[in-house]
Amino acid sequence: MEQIEENLQGKLELLKGEELLVITKATQLNLLGQVFRPIFSGTVSDVQLGHITLTPVIIKMVNAPFYRFPFPLSIPLEQIVSYSTDVPSDMAFPLT
Amino acid sequence: MVQSFNDKKEEGIIHYFRKNIGRRAFMLTEAFPFMFIGKIKSLVEDMVVLDVETTSVPALEGKEWTVHIHSIEVFYIETGIGAKIPHLKDS
Numbered sequence: 001m002e003q004i005e006e007n008l009q010g011k012l013e014l015l016k017g018e019e020l021l022v023i024t025k026a027t028q029l030n031l032l033g034q035v036f037r038p039i040f041s042g043t044v045s046d047v048q049l050g051h052i053t054l055t056p057v058i059i060k061m062v063n064a065p066f067y068r069f070p071f072p073l074s075i076p077l078e079q080i081v082s083y084s085t086d087v088p089s090d091m092a093f094p095l096t
Numbered sequence: 097m098v099q100s101f102n103d104k105k106e107e108g109i110i111h112y113f114r115k116n117i118g119r120r121a122f123m124l125t126e127a128f129p130f131m132f133i134g135k136i137k138s139l140v141e142d143m144v145v146l147d148v149e150t151t152s153v154p155a156l157e158g159k160e161w162t163v164h165i166h167s168i169e170v171f172y173i174e175t176g177i178g179a180k181i182p183h184l185k186d187s
Binding site for chain 2: 008024025026027028029030031032033038040048049050051053055070071072073074075076077078079
């Protein structure tokens with residue numbers, strides 16, 4: 001049976017207020033000398049045509065896997081490689 | 097006319113940056129110098145023109161930079177309501 005294709009925008013709208021784990025394209029990012037993989041976890045606070053915003057947002061750094069970033073982060077939908085609503089932000093998993 | 101899904105995402109993000117000209121933005125790119133904080137001055141097609149106050153490299157600060165919107169991995173734009181981007185040069 002063929003599944004009815006959903007609209008991504010609509011699907012994301014429904015995630016407002018929910019916790020999301022998002023992985024983006026870059027091999028690594030660099031925040032003032034700290035190198036980390038682009039793995040972000042947080043609550044969806046806003047969904048717009050080209051991006052979603054997580055508030056608060058946790059950056060999963062290797063030596064600080066629950067580093068709470070001081071302000072919200074928006075992620076262009078184009079950069080999203082994968083996301084899951086089934087991984088709670090307080091769950092520990094290997095980052096390498 | 098059918099627009100590809102990627103075109104739709106691309107248009108959305110450019111529109112959002114254009115809407116926020118004049119505001120302070122934070123962005124990370126995979127490419128050097130990895131971080132920009134500055135005021136959005138204008139848009140040139142899919143490039144955003146910034147008055148850069150902070151980057152990872154002090155020598156590159158206080159200059160105008162043009163950044164390809166599609167190379168921005170994550171960002172945040174101050175909207176007046178909500179959190180502010182800290183001024184890292186206060187010290």
